[in-house]
Amino acid sequence: MNLTNGITIAALLVLIVAVCLLSRRKEEEQFDERQLRVRADAFRIGFFSMLGSVFAMMILFSWKFWVNNVETMFTLIAAVMIAFLIFAVYCITHDAFFRRKENPKSYLGICLAVVFCNVAAVLRYIGKGSLLVDGKVTLTPCGNILFACTFAIVAVVLLVKILTSRSEEEED
């Protein structure tokens, strides 16, 4: 087992423990009825966006240039990330991403940490030489760019939402 695999497994274990701890929530920390309705809409939009992305990617796979230069897994993960991004942005803009009493600033911190880690990984790969593996766009180095971009967009939307909701509260 090399160092990267060890770090990945450790990160996954930490994530599983964190999810288990966070899933035990009190009644007052649940989503309310409006938020549940918005999230249902967001899931629907995200799901159909993913289907649309997969369909678009099937068309791309019929293009020889794409098959020769882009790894299949990268394309599929890109479809999932597009769906997640649409879901997250829809929920954040409709005030349904966070449960009641949940602090959006902590999530903003997590997003920025994910962006930082992925940018660091990209810079490390650039330092080593190229982002392409055997001339192909693959998940390992280029996936970091994908994750960094996705979470950077989520972080920006979150930041805008935090600032605008603060001014809304002042108006009230």
Added chain:
Amino acid sequence: MKNLRLKSARAAKDLSQEQLADLCKVSRQTISAIEKGDYNPTINLCIAICKVLGKTLDELFWIEEEA
């Protein structure tokens, strides 16, 4: 359509949106959306709001048809 009756009943009780939301166990944004007319609450939430503000459903949520 804006629910000004809800807003004025809340103001009469000297409650902020955040305080009313806490008492009704919903988010502040949900109360804000109801006041702005962007969200139609379920009957359960309407009752919860009425109980907190000491009003009837008619007083807060009934819409009179214009002749």
